[in-house]
Amino acid sequence: MAINQTIFIEKSVGKNGINQELDVNTIKKQLNAQMPSSHRKLIISGICDSDTIDTIIDFQKTVLGFHRPDGRIDPNGKTLRALNDSASQVKWANSPVHVNEQWSGDSSKWPQTKKLQSLNPAFRIKVQNVLDALAQRGFQPKIFFGWRSVAVQQELFAKGRTKVRFSFHNAQKPDGTPNAYAADIIDKRWGWNQEAKDNGFWSALGEAAKKQGLVWGGDWTSFKDVAHIQGRQNSELANTKKESGL
Structure with a gap:
């Protein structure tokens, strides 16, 4: 049209x-x-x-x-x-980005479009391809977390839900605009419940992510994170934090 x-x-x-x-x-x-x-x-x-x-x-x-x-x-x-x-x-x-206003609030509850916007542009394209591939297989993929604040990261660390105080989810541009290199993807019907595994969602997510050259947290042995995909290797985390001005 x-x-x-x-x-x-x-x-x-x-x-x-x-x-x-x-x-x-x-x-x-x-x-x-x-x-x-x-x-x-x-x-x-x-x-x-x-x-x-x-x-x-x-x-x-x-x-x-x-x-x-x-x-x-x-x-x-x-x-x-x-x-x-x-x-x-x-x-x-070309709408102006008001960082403090636009990116405030609970980022897990942002609309899907906003979560996609919070990702690094090159990574965003690959995440979109992952979502499309999963949808074509009959799943109902949904980004749970794209970018999230360092404050939220600290809360998750304190609860034992992450092993790092800074993650690729927290990446941002020097002006504070979100520029995340990580996304947590679930099927909106099952979340993290057993049904997701039973219906093959996690394995399908890992397969789709790796086809895009992404890292899948389900491959990690020390701390499996089956919903997590990222666009950089863990060895690049320190440099990403430096780039973020954090």
Whole structure:
């Protein structure tokens, strides 16, 4: 679908919307055409899932400046008009990053699009390929942690859930913008429960990650971390911390 093509919907799409299949696909295609390259493309399935709602909210916040986005697109509404404006693509892609505001809060609860944005660009592409490969095999992959703060890392260390006080999850640019080289990926149906192993999710994750040249925590012998993938070797951790200005 061309970016400057005007679209129409019969009923509302998004959170608490009517979500007719044709309308949902129309909106997804237009969002895919408008979204920045760092965002994960929406699957054209006719279903308004959480990723779709998260993307609508991101568009409303970034392009329209909504302080309380409702995550819904109505026929002839302001969000739909903005989606039909080709200038929105540039505004979305070039929106200013307010580090302290944009990257605050519990990063495990960020939308999937934001978690992807928190990753190092080269690593992000490989993570997206991993997610796509798992989805093609019938799994429902979800990033649980992309970037996370050093403060959260210290909490996890104190609880014995990690062996390091600084991890590739904590990597950032000198200005504090997240630039993580690690991601924890789960199947949204099972999390870390036994079903994930029984249904072959962890092994599939490891296989997909290694095809992208990534490190899989499930291969570690001293501290297995089956949900964890990273784009750098452990020997590079100290240098990554230095690059992060930490």
